[in-house]
Amino acid sequence: MSATHQGLVVLADTPVHRLAPQCKVAATALFVLAVAATPARAYWPYLWYLLLLAALAALARLPPRTLSRRLLVEVPFLLFVLALPVLGGSPQWGVLGIGLSLPGLYAATTIALKATFGLLTTGILTATTPLPEIITGLERLRVPWVFTAVAAFMVRYGEVLAAELARMRTAAACRGANPRWLWQIRDVTSGLGALVVRSFERGERVYLAMASRGYTGTAPPALAGVAASRMAWVTALAVPGLAAIGTVLG
Secondary structure, eight states, X not given: OOHHHHHHSOOOOOHHHHSOHHHHHHHHHHHHHHHHTSOTTXXXXXXXXXXXXXXXXXXXXXXXXXXXXXGGGGHHHHHHHTTHHHXXXXXXXXXXXXXXXXXXXXXXXXXXXXXXXHHHHHHHHHHHSOHHHHHHHHHHTTOOHHHHHHHHHHHHHHHHHHHHHHHHHHHHHHTTOOOOSGGGHHHHHHHHXXXXXXXXXXXXXXXXXXXXXXXXXXXXXXXXXXXXOHHHHHHHHHHHHHHHHHHHHO
């Protein structure tokens, strides 16, 4: 596993880390589905979801700061959600002289809560399961080969792109480049074009190297993972099962 993938995983020896990846992937998908199925304007189930995720994070010994930082990726999305109370219809609620749409407020709150809990759930998955094991779990769940192959190549060539970008930034810094200002946008755009070309060429070399080592489009048997025990499935599915209780009661 590369350094980038290791940066996503919080290394620890816990029952959550040791659980079979296919069990964790299935439990994550079912938990997100339970959160998405929460009825509109029913907000107390989210306290139940938070309690379940907090207990799971504590069991996995995940620092709260780590999970909080990973929520920052949804900030641009939440900025668009904030427009719903302003652009929604009547009835309206006056706040500081500004008419806010009540349906828009309800919709914005529901969307923000569901997105946040979905991101928290997937954050726990990536913090306890390396990306290659997640793909292995998808294969064990009989996900169509096309999807797992695309996901595997995204992981692999994401590293290729990051490596090429690091080399280009080092080369540019050695030549005195410091593209931090708006008038240097031309240097940035030209660098992006070169990055695309160099990444494509290196990707072809990586694929030829894989093909010369016997790659035929499927993972070797050693990477196919092992079947999970019945106890592992019961343990993993207990969390989304408890979440579904909150969804139904909501």
